[in-house]
Amino acid sequence: MSARIIDGKAVAARVRAQVATEVAEFTAQRGGTPPGLATILVGDDAASAVYVGGKQKACAEVGIRGFDHRLPADTSREDLLALVEQLNADPEVSGVLCQLPLPGHLDGVEITNAISAAKDVDGLTIASAGRLALGMPGLRPCTPSGVIELLAEAGTELQGAECVVIGRSNLFGKPMAQLLLQHNATVTICHSRTKDLAATCRGADVLIAAVGVAHLVKGDWVKPGAVVVDVGMNRLDGKLTGDVDFAAASEVASAITPVPGGVGPTTIAFLLRNTLEAARAQAGVA
Numbered sequence: 001m002s003a004r005i006i007d008g009k010a011v012a013a014r015v016r017a018q019v020a021t022e023v024a025e026f027t028a029q030r031g032g033t034p035p036g037l038a039t040i041l042v043g044d045d046a047a048s049a050v051y052v053g054g055k056q057k058a059c060a061e062v063g064i065r066g067f068d069h070r071l072p073a074d075t076s077r078e079d080l081l082a083l084v085e086q087l088n089a090d091p092e093v094s095g096v097l098c099q100l101p102l103p104g105h106l107d108g109v110e111i112t113n114a115i116s117a118a119k120d121v122d123g124l125t126i127a128s129a130g131r132l133a134l135g136m137p138g139l140r141p142c143t144p145s146g147v148i149e150l151l152a153e154a155g156t157e158l159q160g161a162e163c164v165v166i167g168r169s170n171l172f173g174k175p176m177a178q179l180l181l182q183h184n185a186t187v188t189i190c191h192s193r194t195k196d197l198a199a200t201c202r203g204a205d206v207l208i209a210a211v212g213v214a215h216l217v218k219g220d221w222v223k224p225g226a227v228v229v230d231v232g233m234n235r236l237d238g239k240l241t242g243d244v245d246f247a248a249a250s251e252v253a254s255a256i257t258p259v260p261g262g263v264g265p266t267t268i269a270f271l272l273r274n275t276l277e278a279a280r281a282q283a284g285v286a
């Protein structure tokens with residue numbers, strides 16, 4: 001079997017085009033005031049700078065006003081919390097995010113949770129996570145939302161499907177599992193203490209890897225006909241590669257996401273979607 005490649009760039013382009021249309025309508029209704037997204041980057045991590053740059057560029061392309069805050073690596077907890085408070089109170093800012101990871105002296109959970117729930121476009125505050133766990137409407141984390149869109153694009157039936165998520169991060173694994181549950185999937189979360197990872201993966205109709213170990217998932221871990229989603233982003237010999245041995249898994253799976261060009265591009269697309277949703281909710285429009 002040779003798997004169908006799920007094209008994340010195409011899915012992201014479609015979502016972004018739709019958001020651009022809706023942003024134009026929203027802005028016109030609001031007398032020319034667009035949604036606004038504030039990004040906060042602390043320190044000089046090169047990859048984070050690229051992602052934040054990509055977010056700001058994407059905002060400009062769809063008509064969202066960007067507020068780009070860059071702070072030195074030694075920024076204090078108090079100064080960072082003060083900036084978050086200022087952005088929470090700014091009526092021109094619809095969404096706020098703090099790029100992760102933060103430098104070691106800052107607690108990512110504490111800082112993220114200081115963002116007002118109404119502006120939590122990363123969907124990572126305790127309030128947003130609680131709403132997701134309870135099945136209540138709210139802003140959802142961007143990468144898991146992108147994965148659901150990619151699975152829909154591939155025509156994957158989630159109801160009753162055995163879904164295995166490798167990785168239990170707050171940013172991805174936990175919210176991914178919650179979103180799959182909402183789609184009536186049977187969900188298993190695997191992690192570093194899972195006893196027989198390969199055997200658990202072999203039972204998956206949908207296998208999602210987000211563990212940060214290059215090529216951890218071998219071809220013979222994939223059930224024939226499974227859908228494989230690779231959220232990993234690892235540098236191997238200077239090349240960006242995922243958590244899945246793509247060549248081997250493609251021989252067994254029915255559909256698979258590549259790295260790059262799979263899940264990654266959808267993250268920013270859903271950030272734009274969340275920023276518009278936050279702006280709508282703050283303006284009292286559905």
Ligand SMILES: Nc1nc2c(c(=O)[nH]1)N[C@@H](CN(C=O)c1ccc(C(=O)N[C@@H](CCC(=O)O)C(=O)O)cc1)CN2
Pocket residue numbers: 051054097098099100101122142143171240259260261262263264265266267268
């Ligand atoms: N506050 C947040 N921090 C982080 C998040 C997040 O959602 N919110 N996610 C990641 C980084 N990230 C966005 O922030 C992100 C990662 C990857 C991509 C992407 O488009 N990747 C491309 C490849 C890019 C490359 O060549 O390096 C792809 O996979 O095709 C976009 C956004 C951690 N931090």
